[in-house]
Amino acid sequence: GEWLGGGDETNVLTLREFCKKLQFARLPLDGALRYFLSLFKLPGEAQQIDRIMQAFADRWAEANGGSASASSVENGDSSAAAGETQVLGAETAYVLAFSLIMLNTDLHSPKVEAKMSKEQFVRNNRGIGPNGTDVPRETLEELYDAILSEEIKIEQREYIRGTAREGWLLKQGGRVKTWKKRWIILSGSVLYYFESPKELKPKGMLPLEDVIVRRSQDRPFSFTISCALDEGGLLKTAKTGSDGAMHQGKHTQLVLAAESQKERELWVNALNENIITMRFCQLDGRESKVPPRGQSVRSVITEERSHPSSASLGYSARSNITDERSHLSAASRHR
Numbered sequence: 001g002e003w004l005g006g007g008d009e010t011n012v013l014t015l016r017e018f019c020k021k022l023q024f025a026r027l028p029l030d031g032a033l034r035y036f037l038s039l040f041k042l043p044g045e046a047q048q049i050d051r052i053m054q055a056f057a058d059r060w061a062e063a064n065g066g067s068a069s070a071s072s073v074e075n076g077d078s079s080a081a082a083g084e085t086q087v088l089g090a091e092t093a094y095v096l097a098f099s100l101i102m103l104n105t106d107l108h109s110p111k112v113e114a115k116m117s118k119e120q121f122v123r124n125n126r127g128i129g130p131n132g133t134d135v136p137r138e139t140l141e142e143l144y145d146a147i148l149s150e151e152i153k154i155e156q157r158e159y160i161r162g163t164a165r166e167g168w169l170l171k172q173g174g175r176v177k178t179w180k181k182r183w184i185i186l187s188g189s190v191l192y193y194f195e196s197p198k199e200l201k202p203k204g205m206l207p208l209e210d211v212i213v214r215r216s217q218d219r220p221f222s223f224t225i226s227c228a229l230d231e232g233g234l235l236k237t238a239k240t241g242s243d244g245a246m247h248q249g250k251h252t253q254l255v256l257a258a259e260s261q262k263e264r265e266l267w268v269n270a271l272n273e274n275i276i277t278m279r280f281c282q283l284d285g286r287e288s289k290v291p292p293r294g295q296s297v298r299s300v301i302t303e304e305r306s307h308p309s310s311a312s313l314g315y316s317a318r319s320n321i322t323d324e325r326s327h328l329s330a331a332s333r334h335r
Contacts, residue, residue: 001040005048012051019055024063029088030146032060033097037152057094064088092135095128100147108151108198118144151198163187165270166197167263172218172255179219179257184267189276191225191254204239205246206254208275211235213268221264222257225271 004015024032036056042049088096099121106116116124121144126134166185171193173180182193182203189209192202212228227233237249258264 001043001052002045002048004040005043005045005052007047007051015051015055019059022059022063024060026064027060028142028146029060029093029096030100030143030152032056033100034150034152053097054094057097058090061088061090061093088135088139089130092129096125096135096143099125099128100143100152103144103147104152107148164274165267168259169193169267170219170222170257172257174249174251184256186267186270186274189274191271201240201244204237204249206235206237206251208271209236211275213271213275215264215268216255218255219257221259221261222255223264223268224253224255226253 003011004018005011022032022036027035033056042052103116103121106112118141122137122140125140129135164186166183168181169184170179171182171184172178182195183197183199185192185194185202189207191206191208193204194202206225208225210227210229211225214224214226216222216224218224225235227235232252235249235251235254237251237254238246239249241247256267258267
């Protein structure tokens with residue numbers, strides 16, 4: 001975001017070419033804005049934000065036929081303001097995009113107690129078209145409803161670099177075996193769990209090193225993640241303490257449950273694809289061939305069986321991946 005919003009010629013040209021690659025045709029303004037802001041972290045400097053939002057508005061208007069004189073309202077035809085279909089021009093889209101970001105913060109921030117009403121939003125955006133014309137009330141009401149029903153995720157978790165899968169799962173407690181709903185994110189061969197999607201700091205995390213995933217009978221559609229090298233060994237978990245810092249966990253296994261068989265299989269497959277492996281190793285300790293260092297492979301998923309001797313081939317993992325705990329702490333310090 002800081003690079004795209006830079007004022008140098010190279011930055012400006014990069015931002016322009018970046019926006020040209022985006023397909024905004026037939027996307028409503030709020031939908032295009034959601035997608036746009038999911039691609040990078042919006043910077044904090046006002047001038048950088050201004051450049052980025054202007055480039056967004058120009059591209060969105062161009063893709064939807066809203067060049068400077070495309071709209072009847074923007075040419076001063078008051079009939080469009082009375083309710084006819086209007087094509088929003090770039091300047092109107094620019095003002096509205098900023099207005100939607102402010103509305104998004106107002107409606108979804110827990111720090112804002114008095115939420116903006118629909119009538120207030122419409123009133124605040126009167127006369128934002130050229131020559132003081134109004135955007136149709138119906139358009140503004142639809143935008144308000146869209147933001148109210150679904151928050152635009154602007155702030156991103158700096159330490160998470162793209163996600164392989166995320167969603168709600170049930171997680172069993174470590175010492176107290178109760179089940180709690182947690183928002184789970186799988187990213188960069190690390191599993192994070194949060195109290196809700198809005199939380200920026202996780203309750204805990206598990207690097208997917210030296211682990212094996214098994215379907216479980218603890219609960220319908222459940223599965224476990226445990227140490228592949230040492231049965232009953234400690235996982236490399238970390239959890240957030242009461243002091244807000246990350247501390248080493250004492251989990252021997254992580255037990256999770258999905259809402260359906262299909263959801264469980266999707267999570268199991270995603271976990272398998274993101275385990276990082278240095279060498280293959282059978283669970284009985286006999287080693288097999290060594291793949292290239294850092295190669296990501298599928299770990300073998302074995303059903304929970306009543307006879308331990310029937311355990312099948314699993315994989316261990318040792319890698320030189322970045323220490324996610326240090327990365328998380330650094331991100332928190334810079335927040």
